[in-house]
Amino acid sequence: MSNRSPSRVLVRPALLLPLLSLACNNPPPVTTPDPPQVSVIVDEPSTVGTSLKLSVSTSGCDQVQRVDLLDNNELIKQVAYAGNPTPVVLGMSEIRYSRGIAANLSITARVTCADGRSNISQAQPATFLPVAEVVEPTSSTDQVVPDVFIAEGKESQSNVAFIGCAQEGNGRSGLYKVPRSNPDNTQRVEMIIPCARDTNITDRKPAGTGWRWVWTPNTGFFSVSSQFTLGTAVRVKVDRLTVLPNGDALAWDEGEGGTPKTLARYNPAGTKLWQLEGGSPDSTRDIPGFLIGDPVDRGDGTIAVPVQSGVIGGEAQIMVGVLSKEDGRWTSNFSLIDTQTPFNAPAPAVALDSTGTRLYMATQGTSAAYVRACAITGIYGDAGRCDPPTNRKWISSDLTGQVVALVPYASGTRLAVIATNRTWFLDTANGQLVNKDKQSLSPTGALVARQVLPGLDQSFYLFTSGVATESQPIPYPVEIIATDAAEKGEVFRYQVPGGSIAGATDDAGALWLRVGRKLVKPLSLEQYRQVR
Known part of the structure; x- marks a missing residue:
């Protein structure tokens, strides 16, 4: 029989209970480190340049094993990690253009730590238009070329320069010539008429060597020599100015406010050589209506002039007259192309071909227009109308939109039909539509x-803008759309967010752009087509 105390027997089970309880619990969970944090910053979300620059930042890795850069979840390239932030430069050949040019990108970065943890950043949008060259302004308040400019010279001869005007803060206006080889060595001459948003600078005539004309509607005009010297200003309310092959100018004034409408010829010195005037008692110098298109030198000593005239309560007549280049007298009967009702109906969009023997004319319907090519017959009457097959060379199919202009180009083989929100292209030999897939070239939104x-x-550039308003009647373009041939369709388009764009072609046909405050030389259209 045991002599143990009963109390000791009762203690042992009490000590075992906590041990049994511990043995039944699960072990504490293993703590998993958080994934790394990653972010991408694009230097210029809308970039025009030779490369796209961005940076990648990450945290949460003791050691970064790998950084992958992606566009729409497709790998662009692996990037060597170089601390926070890691700068990245994407060359134009590294970017995919499967969604068009300019490339619309959605860029992310995926970071993998040495211990295998990985994470991906939020997507950052970017637009990239690859170009051959960008000239940056010298300061944050300057821009390389004026808002609107023309280009002259050839890059192959290292003599490209850009001419444009600007209204300065003191109210004065200057005409500037900016050499590409040294943009800081800009020439300036005092403008003798105000510079405005609608100031125009013409091509040089004779081409490449002679005179340009600068004109501001309702204000006046002056000539500019190839040495960048200015002729005498002519202060008239010019509404249209056309340059003849010898460098003389034809200036049209609609004669508002009770003054007679006039069409006059000026030489580069600013001397008036002759003038036609509405209501003139001399019928050979009377203007029977309003100019509705640019006159064209026919090369035989005469000038073709498209006009619209009408009698109150009657019909408006669309006609083409022929002037003597020497003395400005009408040389033959007007060709009656068509009539329209009422007499004060808006003039149709028209354009003469380069020979001045054919008139292209758009007839507008409610939602579409058609274009006719009309022979200039010299017949005033029904026999001269653009209806009989002998006079009407062709008629186009219906073209959707409100047509505002007709522009012959490509050495006269193509006709651009410009509607407010669509551009169509016709073959001038037969009037057939040549747009790719019969789809118009259309502005964005x-x-x-x-x-x-x-x-x-056959290259053609369309610049688009917002709709004109009372406060901004002449908005600057914000988008360019380019085609190398109508049959091939669009090559590239680029829209400047929060800025504006302007363009010009030099004497070799190369395109130059002002994008915001920068001067840009795009790639050739052939290079863009190869990328696509």
Whole structure:
């Protein structure tokens, strides 16, 4: 029989209970480190340049094993980690253009730590237009070339320069010539008429060596020599100015406010050589209506002039007259092309071909227009109308949109039909539509056509802007759309967010752009086509 105390027997089970309880619990969970944090910053979300610059930052890795850069979840390239932030430069050949040019990118970075943890950043949008060259302004308040400019010279001869005007803060206006080889060595001459948003600078006539003309609607005009010297200013309310092959100018004034409408010829010295005047008692010098298109030198000593005239309560007549280049007298009967009702109906969009023997004319319907090519017959009457097959060379199919301009280009083989939100291209030999897949070249969203620029061979550039408003009647373009040939369709388009764009072609046909405050030389259209 045991002599143990009963109390000791009772203690042992009490000591075992906590041990049994511990044995039944699960072990504490293993703590998993958080994934690394990654972010991407694009230097210029809308970049025009030779490369796209960005940076990648990460935290949460003791050691970074790998950094992958992606566009729409597709690998662009692996990047060597170089601390925070890691700068990255994407060359134009590293970027995919499967969604068009300019490339619309959605860039992310995926970081992998040495211990295998990985994470991906939020996507950053970017637009990239690859170009051959960018000239930056020298300061944050300057820009390389004026808002609107023309280009002259050839890069192959290292003599490209850009001419444009600007209204300065003191109210004065200057005409500037900016050499590409040294943009800081800019020439300036005092403008003798005000510079405005609608100031125009013409091509040089004779081409490449002679005179330009600078004109501001309703204000006046002056000539500019190839040495960048200015002729005498002519202060008239010019509404249209056309340069003849010898460098003389034809200036049209609609004669508002009770003054007679006039069409006059001036030489580069500013001397008036002759003038036609509305209501003149001399019928050979009377203007029977309003100029509705640019006159064209026919090369035989005469000038073709498209006009619209009408009698109150009657019909408006669309006609083409022929002037003597020497003395400004009408040389033959007017060709009656068509009539329209009422007499004060808006003039149709028209354009003469380069020979001045054919008139292209758009007839506008409610939602579409058609274009006719009309022979200039010299017949005033029904026999001269653009209806009989002998006079009407062709008629186009219906073209959707409100047509605002007709522009012959490509050495006269193509006709651009510019509507507010669509651009169509016709073959001038037969009037057939030549747009790729019969689809118009159209502005983005609510933008509308603002300017056009025919380029080398069959290239064509369309500049679009917001709709004009009372406060901004002449908005600057914000988008460019380019095609190398109508049959091939669009080559590239680029829209400047929060800025504006302007363009010009030099004497070799190369395109130059002002994008914001920068001067940009794009790649050739052939290079863009190869990238696509």
